Amino acid sequence: MILAWRHVPRTLCLETSSPRTPRTSKTYPSLGLSRAFWRSVTKLGLHTKPRMPPCDFTPERYQSLPYDRVLEIHRRHLSPLMTAYFSKPLLLHQGHGQWLFDHEGNRYLDFFSGIVTVSVGHCHPKVNAEAQKQLGRLWHTSAVFFHPPSHEYAEKLSALLPEPLKVIFLTNSGSEANDLAMLMARAHSKNADIISFRGAYHGCSPYTLGLSNVGQFKMTLPSGMGCQSTMCPDVFRGPWGGSCCRDSPVQTIRKCSCAPDCCQAKDQYIEQFKDTLNTSVAKSIAGFFAEPIQVQTGFGRLGSHFWGFQTHGVLPDIVTMAKGIGNGFPMAAVVTTPEIATSLAKCVLHFNTFGGSPMACAIGSAVLQVIKEENLQENSQEVGTYMLLKFAKLRDEFEIIGDVRGKGLMIGIEMVKDKMSLQPLPREEVSQIHEDCKRMGLIIGRGGIFSQTFRIAPPMCVTKAEADFAVDVFRCAVTQHMERRAL
Known part of the structure; x- marks a missing residue:
């Protein structure tokens, strides 16, 4: 039972409610809500509990391992x-x-x-149906054989990307996709140094640990050689920018002298990036990894555009994607240009046993279909x-x-x-x-x-x-x- 102060005049509310039980309440006359009362409420962890929206789904009864086990x-x-x-x-x-x-x-x-x-959404019925259909037909073949789901998915995915981003490499995770993108950049450019933003997270594989610039992910062991960081254009904590500089419906509270739609801070961050190029890397670099928002984006989640890079009006040479691509099924992809894909093929026989499996591609196609059909x-x-x-x-x-x-x-x-x-x-x-x-x-x-x-x-x-x-x-x-x- 939760004793809660509901924010209405002169009443206390006794609520017996949880995510599993219906809500009932009784009101009582005011008891004089002094500061001491508020302290007692806080001390006991007693507080208003917002009403949870309804859900028309009843879960199965749990019958697996006990919690302590x-x-x-x-x-x-x-x-x-x-x-x-x-x-x-x-x-x-x-x-x-x-x-x-x-x-x-x-x-x-x-x-x-x-x-x-x-x-x-968890266990979406259309995605479930496609997964079950493919599960009964063919789980796995590896890339040495063709199967329709991979080709169907490649065609659907490439149709969502602008020219010349039309060559797709299917992998199993975001870390693996970023590993491959690093290899592509180095194979095509014949250079080694790669730059990423401070605060970025690109994975926990030995390669991508060099790109990930969050202290808790850094190791005392050698990893991610040839990676350098540069300042992230952060208009809340960074040295430049403020209330007119963010591509968002909500601006930061910090004031700045920039005019709307004319951010001066971007030029200062560009100058800082030039300083990184002049001091921290070789004369020529292999690539620059940048998240459009410094977390995972893409597949329509940003609303205004399907891909995060489109919000900045740029056309990258390589795009990596994972996370929402398979609605939780292990799946990822790297998309690049024919020219860069050819450079990789000249350097290495790239092969992925599980990447682009029939199951993954059937699920990936279903996810794209649901995003479109359900707006x-x-x-x-x-x-x-x-x-x-x-x-x-x-x-x-x-x-x-x-x-x-x-x-x-x-x-x-x-x-x-x-x-x-x-x-x-x-x-x-x-x-x-x-x-x-x-x-x-x-x-x-x-x-x-x-x-x-x-x-x-x-x-x-x-x-x-x-x-x-x-x-x-x-x-x-x-x-x-x-x-x-x-x-």
Whole structure:
């Protein structure tokens, strides 16, 4: 039972509610809400719990390993790295659309999408049907044989990309795709040095670790040779730019002298990049890796364009893609020009045993079909902008919300100690807010150099009602945190 103060005049509300049970309430006369009362509410973890939107799906009863047994197996046999979210890790059992269900039947709204990977929703019926059909026909052949799903998918994917980006290499993960792109760039240019942005994440393979510029992913062992970093054009924390410089419905709170649609900061960041070219790499480089937004983008998630690079009016030589390409199925791709593909073929016999399997390609085709038929790019634009503007109002309300940024259904919320210093909110405080969101039924991600940024990226089928719930939960969690700080 949750004793909660609902923000209506002169009433207290006793709510017996959870993601699994119906909500009932009784109101009582005001008890005189003193500061001491608020402290007791905060101390006991008692707070308003926003009403969760309905879901017309009932999960199967969990009948697998007991939770304690799962923890023991994980401790003894799986990676010792502490990667699991939450003090009590979630044991997930089933997914449906934008919803997840744990082993106890609790329901959660998934606003992280398996690290921005579930694009069209968990277990989408059309994707499931195509996967089951292919599963009964042919699982695997390897690239030494032809099979229709790979050719059908290559034709559909290439039709979405501009000329001359028409040659596709199918792989199994984003790290593998970025590895291959690095090899392509070096084979074609006959140079070695590659530049990427500070703060970038491009994978954890030995090659891509050199491109990933987040401290916790760096190793004391040699890896990723020939990679250099350059300053990321960050108009919130960087030295230049401000309230007129961002390609987003929401601008940063920091003021700048730039005129609308005439950003002066870009020239200063370009000069800094030239300095990197003059001081940190050889005379000629192999390539420059850049994310359009410094997280995963593409496949319509940004709303305004299908591909992130299109939002910047540039045409890259190579495009890598993974994450939402297979709605969670292991799949990735590298797309490049015929000229660069030929350069690679002259240098190495590139071969991938599992890349572009019949299963992966059938699923990939189904994902593209669903995005088009269900207008999910348009939904990303509409619901994403709606939600982004609502989160921006929270930024104006709370001192510890430093920045709200993003486009479409790709949103970052950066937490700070205060808006004057912009120092990152301590990790343990961010974790408290994260835990409170989960307790109220909302799953969001974490990111940033100091793990101070919440990542909001729900499946592209999300609704405005679900966006409202997410904003309400986040507001409630931040409110509760501010009250804890005041004690």
